[in-house]
Amino acid sequence: MDDAAPHDPTLHEVGELEALRRFLPLLPAGDATDVGPGDDAAVVRAGDGRFVVTTDTMLEGADFRLGWSTWHDLGWKAVATNLIDVAAMGARPTSLVVALAVAPSTRVSALEGFARGLADAVAAMAPGCGVVGGDLGTAPHATVAVTAFGDLEGRAPVLRSGARATDAVWLVGRVGAAAAGLRHLFAQAQDEAAVPVAAAVERLRAGARGAVLEAQLAPVTPIGAGTLLADLGATAMLDVSDGLALDAARVARASGVRIALERAGVEAAAADVLADGAAPDAALEAALHGGEDHALLVTLPDGVRPPAELAGHRVHRIGRVEPLAAGDAPGVTLDGGAVEPRGWDPYRAVEL
Amino acid sequence: MDDAAPHDPTLHEVGELEALRRFLPLLPAGDATDVGPGDDAAVVRAGDGRFVVTTDTMLEGADFRLGWSTWHDLGWKAVATNLIDVAAMGARPTSLVVALAVAPSTRVSALEGFARGLADAVAAMAPGCGVVGGDLGTAPHATVAVTAFGDLEGRAPVLRSGARATDAVWLVGRVGAAAAGLRHLFAQAQDEAAVPVAAAVERLRAGARGAVLEAQLAPVTPIGAGTLLADLGATAMLDVSDGLALDAARVARASGVRIALERAGVEAAAADVLADGAAPDAALEAALHGGEDHALLVTLPDGVRPPAELAGHRVHRIGRVEPLAAGDAPGVTLDGGAVEPRGWDPYRAVEL
Structure with a gap:
């Protein structure tokens, strides 16, 4: 001592x-x-x-x-x-x-x-x-x-089930960054025996990797945007914690619609991952399937245009809500192609 | 299989x-x-x-x-x-x-x-x-x-700090039973290696020890009595989870009074422990210092007499609230003698 x-x-x-x-x-x-x-x-x-x-x-x-x-x-x-x-x-x-x-x-x-x-x-x-x-x-x-x-201050709660086939899909906050940060931790902040190395974490956080490290370890989430979006007329909203594809599929299922994501919008919300040095395909992968960013996925009536920033967080239009044709199942597409949500299952992640 | x-x-x-x-x-x-x-x-x-x-x-x-x-x-x-x-x-x-x-x-x-x-x-x-x-x-x-x-349905919350020097002290539910049940489990429901033996628990629960075993493993607590006691004018109330002496001391401290317990009343609330075969001194010990029974300790104005049973639980007068003389510290007595509360400290129960 x-x-x-x-x-x-x-x-x-x-x-x-x-x-x-x-x-x-x-x-x-x-x-x-x-x-x-x-x-x-x-x-x-x-x-x-x-x-x-x-x-x-x-x-x-x-x-x-x-x-x-x-x-x-x-x-x-x-x-x-x-x-x-x-x-x-x-x-x-x-x-x-x-x-x-x-x-x-x-x-x-x-x-x-x-x-x-x-x-x-x-x-x-x-x-x-x-x-x-x-x-x-x-x-x-x-x-x-x-x-x-x-x-709720008198508001109706904004559920996952309210998205309508004419709505636009917006994202407040970012996607993929927390997953990128976690990847750096696994790659650079543990020793051969998989024991965490605190000094390496400090170096990573202070360096060029800082933004995605913070997104994983101490994220700033768009909490203040929730009431603002509700007041703008949000029809459905959820916290993107398990990956954009999976969480968008939850809205699609609950609302009985298709969520048609657009790559340009998703990439804009993944700017931190691109800035961190990821190749475009890897950044898109992290954006669609990386969890823990806690952005707000929200559907708004077509005519509503939120400001470019809400409560200090960037706002991106990432797609639109589409009706289901007869016999179609609710789901998620990216530029028209189906996106398979990847589930995170706590009981199956662990091998017994 | x-x-x-x-x-x-x-x-x-x-x-x-x-x-x-x-x-x-x-x-x-x-x-x-x-x-x-x-x-x-x-x-x-x-x-x-x-x-x-x-x-x-x-x-x-x-x-x-x-x-x-x-x-x-x-x-x-x-x-x-x-x-x-x-x-x-x-x-x-x-x-x-x-x-x-x-x-x-x-x-x-x-x-x-x-x-x-x-x-x-x-x-x-x-x-x-x-x-x-x-x-x-x-x-x-x-x-x-x-x-x-x-x-609260419009009621003022009943805090620990409201006991007044003229109040009577009542207990709804029982004390000591859960501790007696736990003692039986340690004594009779584990093998030499301290591994629990489920068959022994089943035997104990089905037998003469059943009442105190249930008090430990699946207690029926006087939840329904809370609003009834508030409506009777309860001045202070708390759930006895860490032992009657310690929890009564909490009311004494918060209210700036002495809680004067009476042995006859406390023993009546420990009837299950006596019926379980404990000697009177051991039953009193369990009643004062055994936790986990979750009876309600309540102070009521002197003139208020609750029914003998509330929400299916026995009601016992177990003492009175007394003023502090100048220089006296808040505390608990039993038939006039000081009772030292025994703390349960999660961080000290474990030897390192």
């Missing part, structure tokens, strides 16, 4: 109460919070008499690696990837609860970094949103379970 | 879509659900313009063992232990979301059992409540993350 550095104790050394005493003050309180952390439950205002709710769990190993992600990244990503699901309904995020389970050997500074990541992400992407409750526990592999809430 | 039995496939064999196809129809829809599972997020009605929210994670190893609990038990317990936190605020549970992560080798029938446990518990303890969303994932150790919601 460095004599000059203050001792950074483990959770086992300080115990739960002291850990909470350091963790809770770092969290954003939230504008809609009536009762925050500390009682059996929290109380959150829901102005329009409904609330939007979504839940997601990130597990060490399956969803992140601690040698690649910092604790600040994990807090940030938990906010960025959960509140975008709230936004995709056309709601304004009001609050979230966070359950964190880690090994007792985890440093208190890690917990503080996680809390600061939550707070910084909320400040950047959803100011006014609060962390109203949570749960600390132990697990051999770190587990982050987030449930997020939003207020 | 038995030729007569149908094949019970694993999640790896059927994949996520088929698993969801079997899982989702078993879940209760809920009376307050506007948009249920299947979109980016759910939409739940919150009649009075606020909602109550609590979250908790159960982890295999730290919180349950699959050789002791069935999957039906886990679903049941997830409902019983989370909705009681909603009830302890004086709210009616409306909905919950459930994130479940399990090994890909898990059988589909396990997932179905878990869903039926959720549904049966809701039907028994909170009819009208719905499972509105969730998340399926993989983890080497099973992880159940539940977030539960409630409607």
Whole structure:
């Protein structure tokens, strides 16, 4: 231990109460919070008499690696990837609860970094949103379970099922970048035994690969665009988390239509991957099938033209909605050719 | 494999879509659900313009063992232990979301059992409540993350901080039983290598130990009593999950009072432990320091006398609230003698 550095104790050394005493003050309180952390439950205002709710769990190993992600990244990503699901309904995020389970050997500074990541992400992407409750526990592999809430403020929720055959298809945000970042991590940030090398990650993030690395490790997602798109008349909307082809197919199926993507538009939304040095075909591949970018896929009535930028994110027209001919199944095309969605199945990705 | 039995496939064999196809129809829809599972997020009605929210994670190893609990038990317990936190605020549970992560080798029938446990518990303890969303994932150790919601229906939330020096202290439900059940499991339901023996659990549950075993594995908690107690004028209320002494100390601290417990009342609430054969001192010990019973500890104005039974659970007067003399710290006494709360600290229970 460095004599000059203050001792950074483990959770086992300080115990739960002291850990909470350091963790809770770092969290954003939230504008809609009536009762925050500390009682059996929290109380959150829901102005329009409904609330939007979504839940997601990130597990060490399956969803992140601690040698690649910092604790600040994990807090940030938990906010960025959960509140975008709230936004995709056309709601304004009001609050979230966070359950964190880690090994007792985890440093208190890690917990503080996680809390600061939550707070910084909320400040950047959803100011006014609060962390109203949570749960600390132990697990051999770190587990982050987030449930997020939003207020529709009188709007009808924007579902996946509302796309109409005359709509245009737009994308707010980008596609392919997070997958490109992950590829760099696998190629350049682990040793021969597949152990993450943190120093290599730092070098990658600071260098020319920075944009796609950040897209994977600490993405800025277009949370603020959700209500704006709903107010523009969005007929269907979803968060592109599993790949554009697969998520577009979900809209197609739910709405009973064909989503006709146009390569030029998709490539424009994949500009970061091209700028990262990918060949056009590889960039298109990442754009169609790479997940985790959390752009908003939205269908808007034909005459509606959104601004070129919404809530700080580029807006691209990437195609149109087409009717199904009799006997046709809902699906996705690119410049007229069928695109086969590639599923991500958590139970099949692992060989037994 | 038995030729007569149908094949019970694993999640790896059927994949996520088929698993969801079997899982989702078993879940209760809920009376307050506007948009249920299947979109980016759910939409739940919150009649009075606020909602109550609590979250908790159960982890295999730290919180349950699959050789002791069935999957039906886990679903049941997830409902019983989370909705009681909603009830302890004086709210009616409306909905919950459930994130479940399990090994890909898990059988589909396990997932179905878990869903039926959720549904049966809701039907028994909170009819009208719905499972509105969730998340399926993989983890080497099973992880159940539940977030539960409630409607205050115009009531002020009942906090821990409202107990007044003239109030009486009541308990709805029982104490000590879950700890007694756990003791039997450790003593009689594992082999020399500490591996759970499922057949021994079945024998224990069917026998004279049944009541305390059920209290540990599939508790019936007084969820329906929460709103009734709030309407009777409860000044403070909480769910007794970490032991009566510790949880009473939380009310004492938050309210700035002393909680003076009376042995006769506490023993009455521990009748199941006495009936299970424990000596009086051991029963008192379990009652004061055994956790996981999820009774409601409530303070009511002195003149208010609740019925002997609320929502099917016995009601016991277990003490009174006393003012603090100058210089006294908030705390808990039993028949006038100080009771030291024993903390359960997840980060210190594990030796490193």
